[in-house]
Amino acid sequence: MSSQPHERLGLSVHDVLTTTRSVRRRLDLDRPVDDELIKECLEYAVQAPTGSNRQGWRFVVVTDPEKRAGLADLYRQGWERYVGMAESAAALATDENSESGTQQMRVMRSAAYLAENMHRVPAMVIPCLPGRIDRSGFGATSSLASIIPSAWSFMLGARERGLGTCWTTIHLMFEEEASTLLNIPYETVSQVALITVGHTIGTDFQPATREGGADAVTSWNGWEA
Secondary structure, eight states: OOSSOOOOOOOOHHHHHHHOOBOSTTBOTTSOOOHHHHHHHHHHHTTSOOGGGOOOOEEEEEOOHHHHHHHHHHHHHHHHHHHTSHHHHHHHTSOTTSHHHHHHHHHHHHHHHHHHHGGGOSEEEEEEEESOOOSOSHHHHHHHHHHHHHHHHHHHHHHHTTEEEEEEOGGGGGHHHHHHHHTOOTTTEEEOOEEEEEEBSOSOOOOOOOTTTGGGGOOSSSOOO
């Protein structure tokens, strides 16, 4: 960790776990994020548990304006493709009068805002893994079992330091182009996500509404429909 750690919010473990949201509209797009602050959060990432005790993770931090703009352009191209997909069209057609429909529309508007302003996001963190993981089965899931917990630890650490993050994957539609932009060896290294990072406007985030809570999605000793 840095010898002089940045100020923290002093949140409890409960608060950090229940209020770490995907932050889009409430990012302060005009305030830079100090490199040392990102480093502090990445120290949590490298403490995460890993599959087979192998720490193959790599993190590419992007703060250069031109490279952020290049990634933003790829992201917007992916976003345009995404909203045209059948799944996205179905989501947009959800009944806005229902609670889930209202929430879904709010998320879509928030995601559209991020796409429009991606070039203004102060910092981006791209978790990477060795090898190509565009395959299904044990190999891919085992690899992701290492990088996803580490990335989530980074995001939790960011929340405690007044930073907002959002896990995105849309730029992966153009992963090879992003690899060229960032000099990532595409044939031997896989990008897993693009995590946007910025100071938040206010810190008063609340737990999300999850219909039915854990009971609605939990079965004991076997699958229950």
